[in-house]
Amino acid sequence: xxxxxxxxLAGVSTRTIRHYHHLGLLPEPERLxxxxxxxxxxxxxxxxxxxxxxxxxxxLDEVRDVLADDEGQELREMLLELDADLAREQAAxxxxxxxxAGLLAEADLHPDSTVSPDMAEVLRxxxxxxxxxxxxxxxxxxxxxxxRDPEGRAEFAELLRPLTEPEAYARGQVxxxxxxxxxxxxxxxxxxxxxxxxxxxxxxxxxxxxxxxxLDDTSIGHWLEEMLRELPAAQAQVFQLLVKRxxxx
Amino acid sequence: xxxxxxxxLAGVSTRTIRHYHHLGLLPEPERLxxxxxxxxxxxxxxxxxxxxxxxxxxxLDEVRDVLADDEGQELREMLLELDADLAREQAAxxxxxxxxAGLLAEADLHPDSTVSPDMAEVLRxxxxxxxxxxxxxxxxxxxxxxxRDPEGRAEFAELLRPLTEPEAYARGQVxxxxxxxxxxxxxxxxxxxxxxxxxxxxxxxxxxxxxxxxLDDTSIGHWLEEMLRELPAAQAQVFQLLVKRxxxx
DNA sequence: TTTGACCTTGACGTGGCGTCAACCTGTTCA
DNA sequence: TGAACAGGTTGACGCCACGTCAAGGTCAAA
Numbered sequence: 001x002x003x004x005x006x007x008x009l010a011g012v013s014t015r016t017i018r019h020y021h022h023l024g025l026l027p028e029p030e031r032l033x034x035x036x037x038x039x040x041x042x043x044x045x046x047x048x049x050x051x052x053x054x055x056x057x058x059x060l061d062e063v064r065d066v067l068a069d070d071e072g073q074e075l076r077e078m079l080l081e082l083d084a085d086l087a088r089e090q091a092a093x094x095x096x097x098x099x100x101a102g103l104l105a106e107a108d109l110h111p112d113s114t115v116s117p118d119m120a121e122v123l124r125x126x127x128x129x130x131x132x133x134x135x136x137x138x139x140x141x142x143x144x145x146x147x148r149d150p151e152g153r154a155e156f157a158e159l160l161r162p163l164t165e166p167e168a169y170a171r172g173q174v175x176x177x178x179x180x181x182x183x184x185x186x187x188x189x190x191x192x193x194x195x196x197x198x199x200x201x202x203x204x205x206x207x208x209x210x211x212x213x214x215l216d217d218t219s220i221g222h223w224l225e226e227m228l229r230e231l232p233a234a235q236a237q238v239f240q241l242l243v244k245r246x247x248x249x
Numbered sequence: 250x251x252x253x254x255x256x257x258l259a260g261v262s263t264r265t266i267r268h269y270h271h272l273g274l275l276p277e278p279e280r281l282x283x284x285x286x287x288x289x290x291x292x293x294x295x296x297x298x299x300x301x302x303x304x305x306x307x308x309l310d311e312v313r314d315v316l317a318d319d320e321g322q323e324l325r326e327m328l329l330e331l332d333a334d335l336a337r338e339q340a341a342x343x344x345x346x347x348x349x350a351g352l353l354a355e356a357d358l359h360p361d362s363t364v365s366p367d368m369a370e371v372l373r374x375x376x377x378x379x380x381x382x383x384x385x386x387x388x389x390x391x392x393x394x395x396x397r398d399p400e401g402r403a404e405f406a407e408l409l410r411p412l413t414e415p416e417a418y419a420r421g422q423v424x425x426x427x428x429x430x431x432x433x434x435x436x437x438x439x440x441x442x443x444x445x446x447x448x449x450x451x452x453x454x455x456x457x458x459x460x461x462x463x464l465d466d467t468s469i470g471h472w473l474e475e476m477l478r479e480l481p482a483a484q485a486q487v488f489q490l491l492v493k494r495x496x497x498x
Numbered sequence: 499t500t501t502g503a504c505c506t507t508g509a510c511g512t513g514g515c516g517t518c519a520a521c522c523t524g525t526t527c528a
Numbered sequence: 529t530g531a532a533c534a535g536g537t538t539g540a541c542g543c544c545a546c547g548t549c550a551a552g553g554t555c556a557a558a
Contacts (some may be wrong), residue, residue: 016545034506034555041476045391049395055345089342093335100305136290139290143294145299147260219257407536
């Protein structure tokens with residue numbers, strides 16, 4: 001039997017067979033006078049064994065180990081380990097499909113659909129285009145949300161939900177406008193402290209405590225520092241004062 | 250923010266970030282005077298988007314397509330396709346785990362456990378070591394079984410089950426011995442036809458019809474021809490006669 | 499005689515980075 | 529001051545299970 005026949009019989013490519021020879025998974029058979037490999041029944045059986053193990057999901061290295069191992073011990077261990085791997089993979093795929101289902105269920109095809117549906121709703125509360133500060137806020141929130149797992153994002157969106165209600169929404173628009181007015185102001189401008197105070201009053205209590213908790217994580221605190229450097233000095237100062245004020249209670 | 254900080258923030262390696270720059274998934278940020286990349290908030294947001302899409306299972310090429318696409322149309326298509334892929338993968342993994350469970354449930358750790366449990370039982374009916382013909386038969390059966398899917402193997406083993414019953418088992422041993430005696434015989438030896446006839450009578454009717462059906466497949470017929478060339482001439486002749494006789498009814 | 503189907507070896511491509519290597523920069527500690 | 533150390537830079541190879549050329553040799557059929 002020549003290599004093409006064996007390949008057709010086993011349902012693999014000739015390249016695959018030669019690959020297995022190269023890896024030592026399959027012994028090289030006799031050669032005919034013209035150099036062609038001449039396969040016999042035992043080669044077909046050996047190839048079928050390799051394929052069965054490979055199709056179970058073992059790597060070719062593992063297949064070699066199993067074949068080299070005369071007792072079934074190693075095989076059993078590998079199969080157990082493999083089953084555990086597959087179970088994990090299965091769970092991961094299920095989780096991904098769940099997220100996908102959530103995204104697909106949303107008819108909303110705005111680019112923001114790459115954040116979770118809940119977050120999309122929150123972000124719509126921010127004015128677009130007109131306000132540099134709102135842009136900053138949007139990015140901060142998007143980033144903060146995307147660092148969490150799906151349920152974490154839902155919780156996060158829940159913390160922010162009070163800001164989407166009509167009354168709070170209107171106050172939020174005003175605050176954003178007042179922050180934008182500080183774009184060119186001095187950090188010592190008296191309006192800075194006032195806005196910081198109003199902002200502190202505006203934010204939902206639960207959100208504040210959750211945020212302060214995570215700010216105690218030094219890496220997140222450091223990261224916020226970095227980000228504030230992108231804001232005009234007075235606006236950054238608002239945030240500094242805000243954090244101080246919130247920490248005090 | 251430098252690359253290490255961004256990497257820590259996003260939960261990826263610096264290598265990953267540079268890789269995304271290379272692929273054009275992430276714009277190269279400004280450089281500091283020393284050549285270091287200086288990242289800003291928008292880069293962190295962009296990276297988070299790439300990661301979210303990649304973690305959903307899109308390839309990086311697909312991520313690039315989605316990012317380049319301003320409407321959500323392409324994203325929606327990809328997500329649908331992706332979900333179908335994941336569903337297929339899920340089914341494949343479930344099938345593999347089912348096979349694994351079957352193998353693991355068998356306490357039998359003999360090397361033959363790489364064939365299905367049913368087949369292992371059938372193969373135990375063949376004498377080991379003493380008979381070259383039995384060895385051939387074992388290989389043929391193993392190969393024939395391994396070319397099928399799990400339920401196909403179960404059906405196949407079921408066809409062969411009559412041969413494992415005590416009476417048929419004893420007759421089988423005798424037939425194998427008689428075939429071994431033909432190892433050095435001439436193809437025209439009168440015993441050849443006799444053994445072929447007894448063999449035809451011995452094989453289960455359902456197995457015969459199923460086998461003849463598949464032999465009409467030219468590739469399988471050709472394959473059997475190849476395999477018979479490994480047998481001593483008289484034994485091969487037995488098979489040729491057997492097939493002729495069975496075909497006639 | 500030519501075509502066409504097969505075979506041979508060898509080498510590069512795939513994806514998503516990990517992991518060197520070889521070098522530069524900037525801070526910190528003795 | 530110097531040396532260590534923790535960053536950064538580009539570039540190149542490694543991984544896995546083969547797919548896919550490339551550049552030929554072999555053999556049966558038209």
